Amino acid sequence: MTASTTFDLVALNQQLETATPKEILAWSIKNIPTGLVQTSAFNVDDIILTHILYTELQHPVPVIFLDTLYHFPQTLELVAKAQEIYNLDLKTYKTPDVDSREAFAAKFGEALWDTDIAKFHDITKIEPLQRGLDELNTVAWITGRRRDQAVTRATMPVLELDGKGRLKINPLATWTRKQSWEYVAEHKVIYNPLHDQGYPSIGDEPITTKVGEGEDERAGRWRGSEKTECGIHI
Numbered sequence: 739m740t741a742s743t744t745f746d747l748v749a750l751n752q753q754l755e756t757a758t759p760k761e762i763l764a765w766s767i768k769n770i771p772t773g774l775v776q777t778s779a780f781n782v783d784d785i786i787l788t789h790i791l792y793t794e795l796q797h798p799v800p801v802i803f804l805d806t807l808y809h810f811p812q813t814l815e816l817v818a819k820a821q822e823i824y825n826l827d828l829k830t831y832k833t834p835d836v837d838s839r840e841a842f843a844a845k846f847g848e849a850l851w852d853t854d855i856a857k858f859h860d861i862t863k864i865e866p867l868q869r870g871l872d873e874l875n876t877v878a879w880i881t882g883r884r885r886d887q888a889v890t891r892a893t894m895p896v897l898e899l900d901g902k903g904r905l906k907i908n909p910l911a912t913w914t915r916k917q918s919w920e921y922v923a924e925h926k927v928i929y930n931p932l933h934d935q936g937y938p939s940i941g942d943e944p945i946t947t948k949v950g951e952g953e954d955e956r957a958g959r960w961r962g963s964e965k966t967e968c969g970i971h972i
Contacts, residue, residue, distance in 0.1 A: 745769075745905065747897050754896045759909035760790050762896060766878060766907050767797050773877030775800045775829075777867065780816050781940055782929045783882035783910050783918055789927050790909075791880075792824040799880070802870045805832040806862035807839050808851075808942035816930050823928065829874065831866035851945050862942075871904065878905035886914050887939065 754762055766774060776791065778784035778801050792798050803817060821828050836842045843850075850858040871879060879900075885892050898906045910918065915938070922929060932940050936948035 745897070747895070747899070750897055751895045755912065757896075759787065759913065760794055762907065762909040763787065763790055763795060763797075763880070766880065766909075767795060770878045770905070773875050774880070775802055775871070775874050775876050775878075776880040777802045777804075778882065779804070779941070780813055780820065780930065781882060782922060782927075782933055783884060783913075785816075785820060785927055785929060786918060786921055787880060787882055787909060788820065788824060788826070789925060792826070793925075798825070798827050800827045800829050800874055802867065802874070802879075803828060803830050804863050804866050804870075805830050806942050807832065807836065807842050808862070808944055810930075810932060810940065810943045810946075812930050812932050813940060816928065819928060829870060831870040833861050833866065849944070851942070855945075868902075871902075876904055878907055880907045880909065882910060883908050884910045884913050884915070884918070 754765065757765070776784075776787060776799050778788065780803065788801060817828070820826060833842065836845055846857075846861065847853060850861075883891055883894060885894050894908055894911050896908055896911045898908070900906050921927065930937075930940055937946065938949055940946055
């Protein structure tokens with residue numbers, strides 16, 4: 739089964755444009771009985787989707803988490819808490835043969851994100867993600883992206899294909915940040931405390947800064963550079 743030959747994305751995107759995230763996820767479960775996974779950085783939107791899948795739809799798909807070794811401690815604590823609450827089918831992937839920041843620096847150099855950000859993301863995110871998707875025989879993967887997160891995502895469809903012809907499902911594409919937080923409040927969804935401290939989007943600790951009033955939600959990622967995506971969604 740390949741998404742590129744199975745689904746009429748033009749028709750489906752028209753159909754799903756006005757659907758709720760729960761309806762989009764229900765469609766995904768029905769039409770992709772095997773090979774459906776969620777990728778999660780455990781930002782608030784990711785956990786909303788996990789909550790819908792595991793609690794409302796009671797369909798525990800595998801959740802891929804990329805352990806870059808440079809996450810905030812609060813992020814790792816949240817991963818452990820979510821795993822306990824939802825009994826997650828958690829699949830953690832990381833750079834092979836390194837288990838600490840010190841080992842990473844010894845192998846690849848100090849502050850690789852400063853000297854070669856593309857290489858840093860390729861090593862810590864792109865390669866581990868592709869390895870995870872391959873090992874799980876992924877047909878479709880669910881992301882927590884929204885159109886209003888950044889200008890680079892403003893025209894993102896609900897359904898799209900990745901570079902290998904797998905389906906990428908963006909159930910929150912049409913939602914706003916306000917809608918996400920309304921859902922969190924209504925359903926008492928757990929979230930990273932850093933979201934309350936000026937970090938609407940949380941990535942690796944050395945390259946994530948607080949966001950000022952009026953800035954894009956993802957403005958705190960790669961501050962001072964022209965970079966807008968780590969490469970996973972390009």
